[in-house]
Amino acid sequence: MEGEDEASTQMIDEIYANGGDDGQRHRPIISGEQLDIEAYAALYSGRTKITRLLFIANHGDNNASMQLEALRMAYDEIKKGENTQLFREVVQKIDGRLGPNYGPDPAWADSVDRRAELRMEKLENELNAYRTNLIKESIRMGYNDFGDFYYAHGALGDAFKNYVRTRDYCTTSKHIIHMCLNAILVSIEMGQFTHVSSYVGKAEQNPDALDAVTVAKLRAAAGLALLEAKKYKLAARKFLETGPELGNNYSEVIAPQDIATYGGLCALASFDRAELKNKVIDNINFRNFLELVPEVRELIHDFYSSHYASCLDYLGNLKANLLLDIHLHDHVEKLYDEIRHKALIQYTIPFVSVDLRMMANAFKTSVAGLEKELEALITDNQIQARIDSHNKILYARHADQRNATFQRVLQTGSEFDQDVRAMLLRTSLIKHDYNQRQTRKL
Amino acid sequence: MNLNMNSVESLVAQIQGLSGSAEDITHLHGLLKQSEELIQSESARLMGCLAELDPSKHSLGYLYILEACTSTVISKEQANEMVISIARFINDCAAEQIHLAPEKFISICKKFKDQVMLLEAPMRGVVPMLTAVRKLQPSSEHLTPLHPDFLLLCLLAKCYKTGLRILEDDIFEVDQPRDFFLYCYYGGMICVGQKHFRKALELLHNVVTAPMSTVNAIAVEAYKKYVLVSLIHLGQFSTSFPKYTSSVAQRNLKTFSQPYIELANCYGDGKISELETFVQANRETFESDHNLGLVKQVVSSMYKQNIQRLTQTYLTLSLQDIANTVQLNSSKEAEMHVLQMIQDGEIYATINQKDGMVRFLEEPEQYKTCEMIERIDLSNQRIMTLSKKLTAMDEQLSCDPQYLGKAGRERQRFDFDDFDTVPQKFNI
Numbered sequence: 084m085e086g087e088d089e090a091s092t093q094m095i096d097e098i099y100a101n102g103g104d105d106g107q108r109h110r111p112i113i114s115g116e117q118l119d120i121e122a123y124a125a126l127y128s129g130r131t132k133i134t135r136l137l138f139i140a141n142h143g144d145n146n147a148s149m150q151l152e153a154l155r156m157a158y159d160e161i162k163k164g165e166n167t168q169l170f171r172e173v174v175q176k177i178d179g180r181l182g183p184n185y186g187p188d189p190a191w192a193d194s195v196d197r198r199a200e201l202r203m204e205k206l207e208n209e210l211n212a213y214r215t216n217l218i219k220e221s222i223r224m225g226y227n228d229f230g231d232f233y234y235a236h237g238a239l240g241d242a243f244k245n246y247v248r249t250r251d252y253c254t255t256s257k258h259i260i261h262m263c264l265n266a267i268l269v270s271i272e273m274g275q276f277t278h279v280s281s282y283v284g285k286a287e288q289n290p291d292a293l294d295a296v297t298v299a300k301l302r303a304a305a306g307l308a309l310l311e312a313k314k315y316k317l318a319a320r321k322f323l324e325t326g327p328e329l330g331n332n333y334s335e336v337i338a339p340q341d342i343a344t345y346g347g348l349c350a351l352a353s354f355d356r357a358e359l360k361n362k363v364i365d366n367i368n369f370r371n372f373l374e375l376v377p378e379v380r381e382l383i384h385d386f387y388s389s390h391y392a393s394c395l396d397y398l399g400n401l402k403a404n405l406l407l408d409i410h411l412h413d414h415v416e417k418l419y420d421e422i423r424h425k426a427l428i429q430y431t432i433p434f435v436s437v438d439l440r441m442m443a444n445a446f447k448t449s450v451a452g453l454e455k456e457l458e459a460l461i462t463d464n465q466i467q468a469r470i471d472s473h474n475k476i477l478y479a480r481h482a483d484q485r486n487a488t489f490q491r492v493l494q495t496g497s498e499f500d501q502d503v504r505a506m507l508l509r510t511s512l513i514k515h516d517y518n519q520r521q522t523r524k525l
Numbered sequence: 526m527n528l529n530m531n532s533v534e535s536l537v538a539q540i541q542g543l544s545g546s547a548e549d550i551t552h553l554h555g556l557l558k559q560s561e562e563l564i565q566s567e568s569a570r571l572m573g574c575l576a577e578l579d580p581s582k583h584s585l586g587y588l589y590i591l592e593a594c595t596s597t598v599i600s601k602e603q604a605n606e607m608v609i610s611i612a613r614f615i616n617d618c619a620a621e622q623i624h625l626a627p628e629k630f631i632s633i634c635k636k637f638k639d640q641v642m643l644l645e646a647p648m649r650g651v652v653p654m655l656t657a658v659r660k661l662q663p664s665s666e667h668l669t670p671l672h673p674d675f676l677l678l679c680l681l682a683k684c685y686k687t688g689l690r691i692l693e694d695d696i697f698e699v700d701q702p703r704d705f706f707l708y709c710y711y712g713g714m715i716c717v718g719q720k721h722f723r724k725a726l727e728l729l730h731n732v733v734t735a736p737m738s739t740v741n742a743i744a745v746e747a748y749k750k751y752v753l754v755s756l757i758h759l760g761q762f763s764t765s766f767p768k769y770t771s772s773v774a775q776r777n778l779k780t781f782s783q784p785y786i787e788l789a790n791c792y793g794d795g796k797i798s799e800l801e802t803f804v805q806a807n808r809e810t811f812e813s814d815h816n817l818g819l820v821k822q823v824v825s826s827m828y829k830q831n832i833q834r835l836t837q838t839y840l841t842l843s844l845q846d847i848a849n850t851v852q853l854n855s856s857k858e859a860e861m862h863v864l865q866m867i868q869d870g871e872i873y874a875t876i877n878q879k880d881g882m883v884r885f886l887e888e889p890e891q892y893k894t895c896e897m898i899e900r901i902d903l904s905n906q907r908i909m910t911l912s913k914k915l916t917a918m919d920e921q922l923s924c925d926p927q928y929l930g931k932a933g934r935e936r937q938r939f940d941f942d943d944f945d946t947v948p949q950k951f952n953i
Contacts, residue, residue: 472840504911515701
């Protein structure tokens with residue numbers, strides 16, 4: 084902390100007030116501005132750019148200008164590619180609002196479709212030729228081309244199938260890794276993250292052929308899969324292990340800013356203090372990523388140094404933009420709740436008694452609201468404490484182990500008693516029933 | 526005619542003569558069995574001769590004659606006398622002689638119960654039935670067919686405490702499943718009446734999980750009550766059955782008790798107003814099953830559960846806050862509930878009326894007293910006895926020829942070593 088020579092009273096005040104007093108803050112809080120769509124879209128390439136823009140258009144409902152901007156960029160991007168299905172969807176969404184330049188362009192669509200048919204025929208003929216010749220490498224390239232073709236045209240299922248078919252014709256580890264990366268890309272686009280995990284695993288079985296960039300790509304993809312599976316701790320670890328070599332090399336899937344954001348938030352929501360310090364704050368590699376999103380860096384440091392109010396402020400500002408991210412959208416609420424709970428728990432750990440009014444001040448909330456939150460955490464056994472509602476104090480409370488043990492002993496005894504007696508009864512019934520059936524048979 | 530008179534008199538004389546020692550009794554038993562038809566046909570005449578016999582000494586003979594008399598249709602006027610005479614017999618008879626002809630004894634006791642119910646005076650039957658049960662049982666661990674009848678009379682006469690005495694015995698030997706089911710069901714109801722919910726839950730649990738090959742109505746009714754008692758006592762109910770429940774029960778019991786399971790779900794949500802609306806909506810179903818009283822207790826137990834939960838999180842809480850959290854109407858009602866719970870010993874707290882605050886205290890039990898040590902010691906010994914019993918039963922079953930025969934036939938023959946231990950065919 085800065086200002087170590089300053090009187091310790093000032094530091095104590097800071098801890099109490101937790102950054103609530105504007106004058107004492109040394110760095111201004113940068114509010115999360117409204118998302119700059121062009122800059123955001125420039126981070127990505129390929130199909131994911133379009134999907135992300137469409138997602139923003141669908142979910143940015145209060146902001147019509149942002150929606151239209153996103154749709155316009157999506158239209159431009161799609162026209163550069165060959166996906167007529169997606170084109171038709173975007174045109175429908177635009178609904179003529181962007182003027183005549185952005186209307187349905189049947190001429191373009193038809194020409195693309197015709198070209199596609201021709202290309203597909205050509206690819207098929209080539210593939211058949213290769214298959215009759217039984218040249219492994221050519222067959223592999225043939226299927227790969229098919230996969231690329233289908234991917235470009237939006238038929239993701241077929242693309243995936245074709246990429247997977249190249250497996251039988253892979254001869255070197257490089258081929259396998261190439262296939263895995265393609266499969267991972269398509270799976271992420273399709274949203275089938277179980278495939279992502281399995282193909283990451285497959286690729287990692289050939290460590291000799293992996294270079295640093297590929298390793299980073301695989302870790303990022305694995306992290307994404309774990310994020311979708313709501314395994315935040317493991318996802319955080321994967322993101323934190325992603326090397327800075329990733330850079331902009333994986334822009335068809337994820338940007339380095341995303342790695343920082345996802346990794347930072349997941350770590351904050353699931354790591355304990357020791358792990359947070361070791362793996363995030365002291366992690367030199369990850370620092371490169373964090374530099375790209377200074378707000379996330381600030382909020383992690385605030386959390387670690389117990390400036391909860393400013394940490395929660397940063398979070399609140401970032402929320403609107405995070406909700407527009409396709410991967411994080413479903414998890415924002417949960418992550419935010421976990422971070423808030425962690426903050427509350429961490430606040431109460433060092434103390435025997437806590438004045439709820441001061442705590443409410445530190446968290447910028449009302450005493451009643453704070454009481455409700457604490458009640459939920461206590462019932463959930465995350466905080467060992469009791470609330471004195473009359474004086475508004477939280478008292479730490481440690482369960483008496485000895486009494487608890489005696490209680491459990493007596494209860495186990497009576498349960499055993501009941502169970503054994505019931506067992507003996509049932510045996511008697513079954514024996515009798517069996518006897519009866521025997522006599523009936525005889 | 527004369528012949529008959531002589532046969533009757535000779536029979537009476539034989540009864541009087543051969544009731545001395547054990548061999549005589551067995552001899553008498555044989556004779557009586559042979560003279561069954563005679564007894565049946567001359568029952569009216571023999572009724573008169575009963576006065577010459579002493580129930581305590583000539584129990585066996587008395588029993589046979591009495592049984593023949595009661596097997597005919599009895600009018601209402603005769604019922605009263607019948608009841609009195611049977612009651613006297615049960616009181617005076619000798620247990621060893623009864624054990625030679627238990628079916629007859631059971632039959633007259635059942636007739637006795639019918640008569641008592643016909644006369645609508647179940648109270649008269651309670652004590653005689655208790656004596657009958659005690660005399661019929663070979664040991665206190667046996668269940669007799671008279672147990673459920675006795676419990677039924679206790680229920681109808683509302684003599685719950687007498688019923689409880691019988692329920693305290695641990696039963697280990699059961700002859701008839703139907704007796705067992707009825708015993709547990711009536712027993713459960715008696716415990717509920719005395720608010721011994723733990724034991725009620727245990728008894729009803731035994732009915733629900735007992736081995737059965739087809740669903741019977743007793744199990745269905747017991748399951749309904751089981752749901753309700755589980756909510757009252759434990760505050761929760763899980764619809765999953767333990768592994769040892771019969772598959773028949775697992776499949777079918779729930780379908781018959783739909784409203785109760787929905788009640789349990791509603792209870793789990795924790796909203797009192799919804800629970801009450803649900804109860805109102807399904808009032809007739811509950812009433813027709815005679816479960817409305819229990820359902821009302823379920824509703825009031827919800828308040829208790831909610832207040833209990835508060836003791837886990839708060840040290841002090843205002844009455845108004847309690848009323849709000851638990852969805853009561855006013856702090857006065859909250860005070861009443863908390864007071865009732867303190868008196869029942871369900872929570873430990875003090876109410877400060879000046880501030881309108883309740884202070885929740887720790888459980889005062891420190892587990893340091895002599896009584897507690899005695900209690901643990903007693904529990905230990907009980908469990909050791911039970912364990913020994915279990916081991917003994919296991920050994921007994923392993924030697925049981927029927928079991929061995931079945932196990933020998935059905936065991937799998939995959940491992941070469943298996944062939945040695947049990948012979949394939951085991952005939953005795």
